Amino acid sequence: MTQNFVHELTWRGMIHDLMPGTEAQLQRERTAGYIGFDPTADSLHIGNLVQIMTLVHFQRCGHKPIALVGGATGMVGDPSGKSAERNLLSEEVLRHNQGCVKVQLERFLDFSPGPGQAEMVNNYDWFKEIRFLDFIRDVGKHLTVNYMMAKDSVQNRLESGLSFTEFSYQLVQGYDFYWLYKNKGCRIQMGGSDQWGNIVTGTELIRRKDGGEAFALTTPLIKKADGSKFGKTEQGNVWLDAARTSPYQFYQYWMNTSDEDAASFIRIFTDLPKEQIDNLIMEHQKAPHLRSLQQELSKQIMIRVHSRQDLEAARQASQILFGNSVTEDLSRLDENTLLAVMEGVPVVHVSHDSIVAAATVTDLLSETTKGSIFPSKGEARRMIQAGGVSINKIKVSDPQQKPGFALLHDRYLLVQKGKKNYHLIVADKG
RNA sequence: GGGGGGAUACUCAAGCGGCCAACGAGGACAGACUGUAAAUCUGUUGACUUAUGUCUUCACAGGUUCGAAUCCUGUUCCCCCCA
Incomplete structure (x- = not known):
């Protein structure tokens, strides 16, 4: 094999557990391996990225990745890590979601014909034909309830209760593995550490x-150094779909990675070689203020998930919003560029007259903008007094100040609340 | 069914007739320092207001009182003990 997959994942810090013999199998021959994705939404989010990258590395090491979209398992619901049974989705919704997820995965994996060609399968395709009696006779017979009960995912739910449907989940997933083993020669299943139990049911x-x-390999749960959940922001999940999370926000999420996390994230979420990553980390240690790790991390992921153009746009926007740019830089931008830069920044439309009519900045930022920037005058005033508000890059210091700001292109005001929160006020005429 | 305890702002948690928009902690937000990191320090954290001012809040509905988050009555929900 071109590269040792287990070594590769090990230095990247992506191995939580693996079954004995896994490495030998992978070194011996080109091996097909799969990871399952839940089609619970019509987009993947960055919480899925670890698994996607696992497949990417798997393919780069010369193996054949299979991405399973769980149309059938999505209909059942995995109890792992869930405190309550989740809502089941209709077949129609699942189909739609699968289609969307597939498009996203195609950006990561090489599906072009060849020996290590990536493949996408949907377990609904084989499960829809299986009848209940066949299943309990051909599959259920081989595993005891005692064995199934011993799983953590089941144990954790015994107190609060779990339905038979959820209990059977591991059999359904186990059968997936069996089916892929039989029909696609798939020998290994990978997944997050919470999937260990389900995977082992399959090998069993x-x-x-x-x-x-058959073999199993799991990746650790990604946590941030400060203990907060990876991939979540105030607004919720960070999605790969540009319609759900704008490329700018997506870029910012990665740029905001702390130093501590950046060193591990770049190993996990990019396919850069070890040497280059070691250099980057050294460089970063020498000159941390350059944020080279965060820069490279967001660059790599942006190009993969979105595009070079999106990366450039996000960089330009960030440069203006966070760099040392001033009002002149802002007013130099032509309208289209300005709007492109502001892509992803919350916009509030108000009438041109009401801006003129606002008695003070405080009123403008609360009442006039209908509370979208500050919910109350008091809050707006406090923030201004604390020095946390700038308009068009000029700090506002007096809450009573008249809002005689020059509108950019006669239409826009860029409001900055603190360091990282921006709002664009658009003055509509007539 | 009997007995006891509880419900307070984003969360935890004080307060038990006026000095309470309500101690404290956490969180969140902002400022300083930096590097769009982390740590640290400072400030803010019901609404309106220039304000020592007004208004709306302490599960819900009534009541006592000059005055209630605090006392009384009823309602709902939670916990514990005994059956």
Whole structure:
């Protein structure tokens, strides 16, 4: 094999657990391996990125990645890590979601014909034909309830209760593995550490039903150094879909990675070689203020998930919003560029007259803008007094100041609340 | 069914007749320092207001009182103990 996959993941800090013999199998021959994705939404989010990258590395090391979109398992619901049974989705919604997810995965994996060609499968395709009696006879027979009960995912739910549907989940997923083993020669299943139990059910099923040997590898749960959840912001998940999370916001999420996290994230979320990453980390240690790690991290991911153009736009926007730019830089931008730069910044439309009519900045930022920037005058005033508000890059210091600001292109005001929060006021005429 | 305890702002948690828009902690936001990091320090954190001013809040509905988050009555929900 071109590269040792297990070594590759090890130095990247992406291995939580693996079954004995996994490495030997992967070194021996080109191996097909799969990871399942939940089609619970019509877009993947960056919480799925670890698994996607696992497949990317898998393929780069010469193996054949299979991405399973869980149309069938999505209909059942995995109890792992869930405190309550989740709502089941209709087949129609699941189909739609699968289609969207597929498009996103195509940006990461190489689906072009070849020996290590990536493949996408949908377990609904084989499950829809299976009848209940066949399933409990051919699959259920091989595993005892005692075995299934021993899983953590089940144990954790015994107190609060779990439905038979959820309980059967591991069998359904286990059968996926078996089916892929039989029909696609798939020998290894990967996933997050919470999937270990489900994966092992699969290898067990393969062993008992067929006497075959299959393997498991799990990745650790990604946590941020400050203990907060990875991939979440105030606004919720960070999605890959530009319609859900704008490329600018997406870029900012990665740019805001703390130093501590950046060193581990760049190993996990990019496919840069070890040497280059080591250099980057050294460079970053020498000159941390350049934020080279965060720069490279966001660059790599932006290009993969969005595009070079989006990266450039996000960089330009960030440069203006966070760089040392001043009013002159802002007013130099032509209208289209300005709007492009502001892509992803919350916009509030008000009439041109009401801006003129506002008695003070405080009124402008609260009442006139209908509370979208500050919900109350008091809050606006406090923030201004604390020095946290700038308009068109000029700090506002007096809450009573008249809002005689020059509108950019006679239409726009860029309001900055603190260091990282921007709002664009658009003055509509007539 | 009997007995006891509880419900306070984003969360936890004081307060038990006026000095309470309500101690404290956490969180959040902002400022300083920096590097759009982390740590630290400072400030803000019901609304309106220039304000020592006004208004709306302490589960819900009534009541006592000059005055209630605090006392009384009823309602709802939670916890504990005994059956």
